[in-house]
Amino acid sequence: MSTAEATGTRTAAPPKGKVSDRKKAERKLAWMLCAPAVIVMLLVTGYPIAYAFYLSLQKFDLRFPDDKEFVGLANYGDVLSSSTWWSDVITTLIITVASVALELVLGMAIALVMHRAIFGRGPVRAAILIPYGIVTVVAAFAWKFAFDPTSGFVFGLPLISDTWQPLNTKGGSLLVIILAEVWKTTPFMALLLLAGLALVPDELHEAAKVDGASTIQRFFRITLPLMRPAILVALLFRTLDAFRIFDTPFIIQPGGALGTETVSILGYNILINRVNLGLGSAVSILIFICVILIATLFVKGLGTSTAQQRGEV
Amino acid sequence: MKRRSERSSRAIRVVSGALIVLASALAAGCGVGGDEGGSGARAINWYVFNEPGGAFDKAVADCNKEAGGKYKINYVKLPTDANQQRELIVRRLAAEDDSIDLVGMDVIWTAELAEAGWILPWEGERRQVAEEGKLEGPLKTVEYNGKIWAIPFTSNTQLLWYRKDRVDPPPDDFTWDEMIDQASESGKAIEVQAAQYEGLTVWINSLIAGAGGQIVDQNGEVKVDASAERAAEIEKKLATSAAAPPGMSTNREDQARLGFESDRSDYQLNYTFIYPSAEAIKGFQDKIGWARYPRTDKGEESRPPLGGINIGVSAYAKAPDLAFDAAECLASDEHQAIAAELGGLPPTTEAVYEDEKVQKAFPFSDLLRESIDAAAPRPVTPAYSDISLAIQKSFHPPEGIDPNGLEDTLRDRIDKAGQGEIF
16 A cells, blocks of 8 residues: 555656656666566566467367367457357346446445444454455355255245245346355455545545535545545456456356356356367457456546546645 | 554555465465375376275275286376366376376267377277177277277266155156156156256256167267257256256256255156165165166157266376276276275176175166166267257256257257357
């Protein structure tokens, strides 16, 4: 958090006038200090992405290495013209939008509680963070067992019908997947939002109070606008994560049964199960493009909002 | 303000510290322990599923003793899930991993591993040893392109298990329709495996073969016909009847066994492991009756499923000759009998069924042998796993499928699967 603050102050005060020799030397040093990281990043992310793209242009099945040939963009055409890809994209979007929206609302509430907690703040925060510390696969199993028709405790609860079998239907399975995802990652959202809350100066609240603003007005008119960058960062992280969701549906409905297949599971099935490297890489690259699109949308929103904020303050 | 942020950053430090400890503990736990097998010229690493009864341990110990230092077999356990077993083996063999010498191959892997050139054929005298005295069904599962690619070790098939205390013994020509009607009337379930996984392919393949049909023939040609719709009709009829077990569309072998043991069902289609495991419930084993797999059509013999494990030699084995010797020893008649006794795994050699130990382990050994003889093997094609995925997608969820037009959907998906396209 301290590094974020430091860069914040630096960008807020850009150098004015001509660049001194010392600044130049500092810049050069900065590049040299960054170089190892940049090289490592190129090696561990640039190379695999380029290689995946190269593979995606070929017909290449590990089991039939002799049939390997260059097919151009045929794999992309195959994926984009299939109904499987599009239905998986829709399933993934449903899970992403529903879980991120729920997480934002719950995360905000929890962040406010953590921010304002008067006693036992440490234990409260630790307790809230526990779900995030649990391995996703373990959490997914817990939710699966909870809704299992033979062993699930959920059906013993009041207001829930014994004959309801959520894991036997598409809607029910998606619901359980979303619940598991929300339960697991809301603390992460809350943590990011808490950092945003800490940025809202108390003086503004006090001034608004003097002016007679109600609590709700202060939340929507002061807290939310000032937190906008933090909210956008939190949404960006979570949306990217949620779009690539794999573990939870993989455990709750193995094999993407009942139409719960997400794009990552489709990629896994083709790459790992069918060992079809060409087609599978095409799917991976398409997922990558989707992720870039989402990131660009958010970063654009984020960029304008921080610029606005800087102008206002 | 300042105090608060100090406290919050301390909280974050504490929590993240705890997370790091947790993560590193898990990472350490994930590391493959002593299971990785040995190295050295004489070490033979046998990758096979974990047999909890101790039969494979015994076979390995016996063979190592017999070899007198010529080779030393290490028993490396694969994950329990059949899909994960295949993924691990395929991934490693594709990378030409020479730490695998022997592969405990599921009967459906033969064509795939052989076509890719990952396993060695059994030729000349080796072939004779592999074939000698074996039942026809298991022998067919090691054959591809006129060659033998593994030695049959254990076999498996499903029987119709029923509650002797509640229903009459089914007649010889008992059909799925009759069974579903009868169970619906009494309000008791029929346990099957209908989750979207390999077990569903097993069921559908037997239903289709029982109607005289076939999915893919010996030459890899797609042979989907009206029998696919007949299979779908039966599947849907059960799923929408009163005899559908709870959670049918997610049930696998073990849920079926538990359901049967929980008293909710009169019938169960499952492998032989359910019989020894029923011992855990006092007096329950005596209530279990067994019969041949039900028929799809009244006039046509039933075609039970065929499972089991063959032992193949990896093309990247460091000492193939020693590996062949080790495989022959592991799959010997004696070790097949031990696998039956300790692991409840049916033998592949005909003569072993006469063994006293086997007779004791399987009071139904005659029916078992008859079923294995009549069993319908699953498609023998290098694209098997793709085709199986296509079948699973087409026949799931059981209550939601439309038998009309399923023939075309299935053919279309299998064509695409065979050509390496998305489906």
